[in-house]
Amino acid sequence: MGLESFLIRIKDYIFPVFCLGCKKEGDWLCENCFIKLNLTGVFACPVCHLSTDRGIVCQNCLEKSVLNSHIAITKYEENGLVGKVIQTLKYSWAEDVLIVIEQMIERFVDNYPELFINIDFVVPVPLHKKRYVERGFNQAELIVRLVAKKINKPFKNVVERTRYTKQQAKLNRADRLENLQEAFSSKEKLLGNILLVDDVFTTGSTMQECAKALKNAGVDKVVGFSIARG
Template sequence: MFKPVMNYCSKNIHPCALCGAPDADHHGLCADCHGDLPWLVRACPRCALPLEPHATTTCNHCRHAPPPFDRTLAAFHYDFPLSQLLPHIKYQRQPAHIGWLGRVLAAYLRVHYEDDWPDALIPVPMHPLNELHRGFNQASLLAEVLAKQLQLPIEPVLRKRQRTPHQMSLNLEDRRHNLHNAFDVARPPARHVALIDDVMTTGTTVSTLTTLLKRAGAERVDIWVLARTPEVR
């Protein structure tokens, strides 16, 4: 189980953000915790769903009904400790872990991103009242870390104009209807952008946002997330 990050600065010791062991040197983690993270080793390049060992390089869904976004990169399966840590960040208002998570994701992207870097990063927005209640938008904080690590600009052109029930409480069909007319685009986006979020589940939210961005002028939209859940129907 992860532990709160403690202040060791006076001793020039950098503790592991998960276990508290000293001398963490893997973007904020010790070598053991870094190696034990639920790395997503083999995934569909379009939607990042985990692939079975015998599967081809693209999942069946993306071959037969490609999503509107062009590529998805996720560093992890949504499994322990991420499955406990990410809700802890959001619902217990503990955003400090976003720092090392963003650095780990940036390192993952440097290794696995083989195309031209996007022109801008766009965090998935929250409704202003929900963000005020929580005190932060975890996607925006993650985008800030990635922007600093990768030297890319942030372009927050998306707005959520309607409050909606949490997607996690809905089935797939209800998720689609839940987001109808919930977002808009404040101004034309860059040609090639990356949408930033913490977790991708069904892809409904990023599909909705991708469609809006492409209608507004984006030519390519990639999805960058920390974790990908298994298939949800």
């Protein structure tokens, strides 16, 4: 037995891992549970959620969307398996659950390689410094590195939050829009097509604002990519 596998055995002994699906000891998601995941993709307009080819913006929403399209690997269900995987990654300091996400990304990219051919750079949605400190790491950045590696395109962490966004719920509508505007900017000029990556896509407002910052920096197209879409 090599030193590495010996150390992994010790770690497994001290911190046993149980499948998030069936609770069997051994892996974060056992093979039987992994094959139950639906990895056929969610391709829908980033604004109105209408199903579209490759997730491109529908005709009706063209003027409302900075994102050119949005792709997700799977549907987000908080109490479903994918929800558990993402929650575990975010809140349990369990970075090795990333192995499951890596397998999902690999499977998806192998099924749809044509979606990534025209991408020039892979960029993460940034987490604000304050939240970064609270949580210790940016899960979007970990995920985006896996995506960049799999599609063999350069990773660029260029979008930054220019100020802390106040809690949206406490603001009226006008203030809400203003609150999100200019919350992001790009650290450098960029050309080409960007794959903008986050873990979960819900309303899409954060991704739209990041896309705006990227287009202001010279980018041509921005394709949103998420592990799951709510």
